[in-house]
Amino acid sequence: MAYSFDWGTLVRGWPFILDGLATTALLVAVGMALGIALGVVLALARLFGPRWLSLAAAFYVNIFRAIPLILTIFWFFFLVPLLLRAITGNPYAGVGPIYAALAAFVLAEAAYYCEIVRAGIASVRSGQMQAATALGLTRWQALRHVVLPQAFHNMTPALINQSIALLKDTSLVYVISLNDFLGAATKVAHRDGTLVEMYLFVAVTYLALCSLGVWLVNIFKRKQAAG
């Protein structure tokens, strides 16, 4: 083992790496917030919507879950600028790859969150819905005030797990050269010739962040088991 490490590369590249981490955080935050929101809408459409809507939602979910995320990212990388040009009428309108990545993650993660929400709603006993409507709540009110709060309580661990997966998946934006954490680290590594140090550092950081998530999941699970 003749490799001589140069950890100074971390210091020299630090501001740029920090920018990358911020991009990763943005992707995760937006992917989670909008992904869960759209996932709830999709799940409600699948469970309670009219037949055509429920079939459309199922089709959406199955397609996005069937294709690799990298392929979804490529789709939006090409689609988003074209759509934007069509809408604005400006043939040179461009968007940063960040919007393509955000669109890809929100729409793809929504499909994954939808399945979790669907299972969460299914885990609420049907008597709850009947009791709520018997008390005079409309179906929508019963969902909003009785079923969904219980469902969210049950599915919190699964939602966090999916968000850990989302954090790991955001590294895939590497394929459209976006400067997320991995992308920024790669650029510093190529500049300084320190691929070994950088990738080890990146791996350890992701491991620490994901372990934090796993720890959270365990806390929630223990709470649920106790309560």
Place this chain on the structure above:
Amino acid sequence: MQYSWDFMIYFKPSLTGEGDYWELILQGLGRTVFLSLLSWVLALSFGTLLGIARTLPLRWLSWPAAVFVHCFRNTPLLVQLFLWFYVVPELLPAEWGTAIKRMDPTLGQFLTVLVALTLYTAAKAAEVIRSGILAVSSGQKQAASALGLTGPRAYRHVILPQAFRMIMPPLTSDFLNVFKNSSVALTIGFMELTGQTRQIGDFSSQPFEAYIAATVIYSLITLSVIGFMRRIEKVTRIPGYLGA
């Protein structure tokens, strides 16, 4: 939208002179299927060993297995792939590193992806298999030992056959994940289905047709695997248990 569609693009010769575009798609598909199947078989075997190790009362076995599973499940696959591709050859003894770098590039890329994908998938499969083993009722384990079946034989004849029949659905989704995850191979230059698709989109300047073809192929394969596994699940369902 100013886009000129041309669905005959699949039958036109590639700019690279490697054949028609449909031949390139087929070659990419072949690589994707071969890579994911081989990786799945290896990951399932290794994952089974890890899963069993995690349920054993021997701490010197169950602890390393738990650490391995935690580390390989909680780092991105892409980062693991880069570790195997860029980092490991540097840290190995110099002759080994040189030997790896002198390998035929396509073979080298294939083996690297195979290792990365297999270990990542094995860690995921290990958790599923462990939960399956824990789900076998303790009466079965006691009955096995009452019949004189010792550790390995109890696992082989009583616990594992039941565990595997219970975890069919999560194993199916694990397999579909290997199939989709194999697309990370394009980042180190191994041209599987997604990589070929991007190349065709770039060369032919018909990205939509290329991506439509890939999307249809991935969806069809996923749907057929799900349909096929539903049948197998029906046959292998344990009588007396609620089906998933």
